[in-house]
Amino acid sequence: MKKKYAIIKTACRLFADQGFEGTSTLQISREAGATEPLIFYHFAGKDALFTFILETSFAEYFIRLDALPESTATQFEKIENIISMHLEFVKEMPHETKLIVSTCPAKLKDPDHICADNFARLRERIISYLTECLSIGIKSGEFRKMPVSDTANILIALINGLVRQKVHKLSNVCDVRESAVSFCRFSLVNS
């Protein structure tokens, strides 16, 4: 049973680092300290293992998304929260994050793949989250007037970009969180 866990952990790391097609079941088994057939004893196949890991990662992501406080003093706090949440997620679960953000494009082309569905739900959730707090903030005068939908997309792009920098360890700056939040505050909040 420990070996099953080792397989999952190892597969997650390797899939994230080398992609689905670039990772062989033999490599997974070896680095997990198991034999190849054991993977097929615990999972229906390589695809099923991949899907399981992806779904687990998405589930954890959705949990964190759901855990964001609903009522805050200001709307901007909600923006700040979702940015922080993402940067924490990538710090705590780097492999899972990498897997989600760089899932082999081939898998995304297939609209039936479980990944496509999760991806769509994920975007929808964030967009509605951002759209809502932007709308409220603009109406209350907390935020400047701005196109809500576009701005939501821009914020997602920014978050996505920051997550990727962390995931690929490209930003040598240890923590850009403060600056990023500050960047958004200037852009959004009325002064």
Next chain:
Amino acid sequence: MKKKYAIIKTACRLFADQGFEGTSTLQISREAGATEPLIFYHFAGKDALFTFILETSFAEYFIRLDALPESTATQFEKIENIISMHLEFVKEMPHETKLIVSTCPAKLKDPDHICADNFARLRERIISYLTECLSIGIKSGEFRKMPVSDTANILIALINGLVRQKVHKLSNVCDVRESAVSFCRFSLVNS
């Protein structure tokens, strides 16, 4: 000679859509209307074909980067220019862009791979471009006071995120360019 071109075009599209490991030389040859050995006649191997396409794409990218006007009325104009450049690049060369932004992670792990080198140079170029205009803008009072390095990273993240949205056709908003530029303006420019 036409077939060589067809091979390159097809390979570029397939590598971008399915990744390096997910694309077989047989598939490339078939979709290009050629036979498999022809690929090896024109290129040393699958790796060489991939590298060639990647370098060509990077070269085109660098050309556009070099073509950005050096002296502008304001420093923000330079920011605007580099944003626009990227969005145009992805529109005009979608496959090449997709290839660059989602190059199989396996290839990036190898520091000797040509891709890693290009990636590093690319980041360096953009960072120095942004750092310079941010520094000048701050000194001249055009921009607010802000941490230069962090802000450069944030801008890169934003651009990267926007490019990805376009590449994966995720932003149903046809053109977020205006909004994105506006978003940055509020954040950077002194009012």
Next chain:
Amino acid sequence: MKKKYAIIKTACRLFADQGFEGTSTLQISREAGATEPLIFYHFAGKDALFTFILETSFAEYFIRLDALPESTATQFEKIENIISMHLEFVKEMPHETKLIVSTCPAKLKDPDHICADNFARLRERIISYLTECLSIGIKSGEFRKMPVSDTANILIALINGLVRQKVHKLSNVCDVRESAVSFCRFSLVNS
């Protein structure tokens, strides 16, 4: 103990339908409502299970062969008896019969295999049975003059063919027994 019986029954059916190599121990265990290792608890291995079933089937066959009445009014009655016996056997034990008549050829090639031995004994028994009653019948004038050995072979071929038709449910005629017996009578019995 019930499970052991279920394993035997299931294995017999599957071996008959799919052949030895075409049937996996996993499939047997599942369809028998047991787990795979249980097969190896009750039998030394897949081969042993197969051999056991085959020998049991052969044993049952030999019992019926031995039960044929030795003294009959006419010699043709003996011919009729052996034909009927075979058709009853296939009706009552279809899987066992199928297993015997279509035992995977691979097993027959090995002269050491238990199946080869049983097969040889079986043929010998039937041939001597037929040879004897043909010889007596010809001598007594009940049968025409005919080559005894050849005719025995022909009768075996006919029986074998009829059994196969029943086993594979090919003869849409429900019962060809009467006609078959009649067919032989005309050919053998002096008129």
Next chain:
Amino acid sequence: MKKKYAIIKTACRLFADQGFEGTSTLQISREAGATEPLIFYHFAGKDALFTFILETSFAEYFIRLDALPESTATQFEKIENIISMHLEFVKEMPHETKLIVSTCPAKLKDPDHICADNFARLRERIISYLTECLSIGIKSGEFRKMPVSDTANILIALINGLVRQKVHKLSNVCDVRESAVSFCRFSLVNS
């Protein structure tokens, strides 16, 4: 190209002797003096190779069936012809015959498999052939009165049984043809 032929010949022999599941592609390639992947270069897969050989064998069989003379002096000559044809077929193409008569039962269970279709057509052809000449023979008084359909089935069973004996080299009598024809003559022809 010679290797392709060798693969076909070898595969035919091995499939006939060991069954489909009992024969590995590696064994085929080795005994054919080729490498394993070559099989997959020439055929879509193991199944396709098997199907090709089976269809070729059936085709040859149908050719011989079609070549049987349509008009003969007596109806019994037609019976004799079809018996002889089968015994010649098994002598000239032993592997192909063995393959046809002992095609792995697993393949027959699938009604979509090409083998099932050919098997059905084959039976239909022979049955109509026999039914016709029996009907005519009975009407003209050449044959005794007898149930036509049953007798056709019996003749098929007999032929099938004889062919199997030859295929498995069980009949140590070199040629039972004469005796078999004689056996049938007594049973069918009016005296």
Next chain:
DNA sequence: CATGAATGAGCGTTCATTCAT
């Protein structure tokens, strides 16, 4: 008796690549 976990060996198949033509 019975099972969940695990394995070495082998399976059919695809891979990038080569070579003679």
Next chain:
DNA sequence: AATGAATGAACGCTCATTCAT
């Protein structure tokens, strides 16, 4: 410039079998 034939290596996966419990 281009191809049909061929290959060594590796792939994902299933096999019969074992073992600790």
